[in-house]
Amino acid sequence: MVRATRGIHLPTPNDSNQWFNDTVPMEFTRALLVQAHAYGEDVDAMLRAARFPFDPLRQSAQTAFVSREQYSRLCVELVRALGDESGGVMPDVQTPVGTTRLILLSMLNSSNLSAAIRRAIEFNATCRVRQGVEVINRLKVDADGKEATLSYLYGEDLPGVQHSVLCNLAMWLRFCGWLIGQHIDISSATCAGPEPEFTAGVRHFFPCPVQYEQPTNSVSFSARHLEAELLRDEPQLQEFLKLAPYHVIIEPQASTFSVTHRIRKILGDDFRAEMPSFEELTSLLNMSARTLRRRLEKEGTSYQRIKDNARRDAAISLLSREGLTVSEVAERVGFSDPSAFHRSFKKWTGLSPGSYR
Template sequence: MAKTEAYKLNEPVPLSFVRALLVQANNAKLDVSALLRQAGFPWNPLQESAEPQVFISVEQYSRLCMALFQALNDESGGAVGDCKTPWGSTRLLLFSLLHCANLGTAMERAIEFNASCRERRGEVRVHELVTDSSARTVSLRYFSAADPQHPPQQSGVLCGMAMWMRVCGWMTGQYIDIVSATCVGPEPGSLVPLRHFFHCPVDFDSDCNAVTFSARHLDAPLLRTEADVEDFLRVAPYHVVISPIASEVSITTRIRGLLGDDLGGDLPSFEELTGMLNMSARTLRRRLEKEGTSYQRIKDNARRDIAISLLSRARMTVSDVAERVGFSDPSAFHRSFKKWTGQSPGEYR
């Protein structure tokens, strides 16, 4: 297994993700018992009388995903509602990208691959990479005129695009921060899936589904080999859907690890950080610029992600959350959170 990434095979998978897969299998009228046997589950998580054990391994979850996708003959798991990704397509796609010079070339080739190899219900009107006039950000845009008999859930299409960006991050060993997103459809009744993938503002009723990120990532070289692809595919569903792989190559990931989860105290200065990473200030700035980020942005994103996690799960007041992520002034936290997510902390909760 490559040394550039950490596969968390012993991480417990939340039961809610497993149940969501089984509900999807039920809705598709598949044999749930057969899928569970194929994935090595000794019990059915949908049954109230199931064993109290709730630990599900990364490999079990990934096997269940793959069993479902194979039964559906759709490796996107229905996320991209206007087309199917036939079983085996992802493996062939990744192999076809390995020798691309950089991520930009790989993403353009993936657009070509998808146009020729996916089974579609409607005409694709937009599928392109567009760099903004300042050349600082780039948007992956997608919109299809789907069969009106089978209209896609546009928020699901957007989540599918976020999953693809996680694959792109794995290919380059970089953390790709999506800074904004747009969705063709109206705001869905539940924002939980979108919040899982997007820690940034999402604009609805747009003319195109799009994810926007730093254009510097397009120049990143691809780091993977055929052996890496085989290792990745074994647990890809977990890392694409639930938790992206933490690459040891990415300087962003290393700094996030140094910052930890409690940002209430003083964070290291840039000079202190260079000592912790054993590199010069010039080298660190160059590495950060290469990944399309900065130390300040990494700190802001860490505060954002921890605040989102605490607001979603912990029984803490907004003021307590603000203090936990380093804001002594709750009003400043409100302003920052609104800038990060497009919602106030209260609205988000």
């Protein structure tokens, strides 16, 4: 059996704004099958078990997308075939089938998200089967109490898999966001390994600056999220798990609990027209300015940050398309001055638009 040490290389979908998409680009499905091939698994059997009507690896497959149900079923079959819920990404630290569900159950009924994450860290430290690989998992809040950092260092002598470990941290934060009904925006990230040859997977999870060759893998976000109460129960978790691969890998599940989500729906994905002012937004949401500011602060964000992130996500989607110049992308996301777009995009992602493309 061939050891897959490079992890699954995920592409960046380029069909439309990702915030409300409910299909899966075929490249993501092919990435799962490539991983199965790397471990010598029977891909045809996996496809039959996942009820796929065609083989996505064959040239004859013309469709560009699969449903979220198909993708989730195929993820489950890969996990079953490998006997490892990490999908073979960390070959020396296996996660037996069923472990993730037990960790998630252990997080329910915690007093807040901070307690839930710490409980998961404690569970994770005891349940995984390690083969002489040191794993360090921590949650810290800075001295000002404003920024939280979740870190995970997996085997310092295994640099080739660290970017996949970093992506797993992003997946965990997506689940945490579902638990509290809020979108958790990652402000920055570090990777304990070198920048991978294929960066599309990292970009998919991190539309923010990522520093490589750092002491640990980490994701930073507003500490205000840690104070949030958990809004989900066990029956809701059982429903979530049916499509969990889609929601933690492709698209986080939108939450009507979140005022951030409601504002993103109002903003849409066409930014050539002027965005609503804060006063106009309060009227659209039927909230007072004081209430809206308090709700946004509780979710660890602001109206300006939501607007910036909306334009950033649209720009990333447009830059991945063929036929659009950087100037045209700038115009579509509301920048009349291309140089201003360059400055903003570099601030958002750590890269210039040209380098990102």
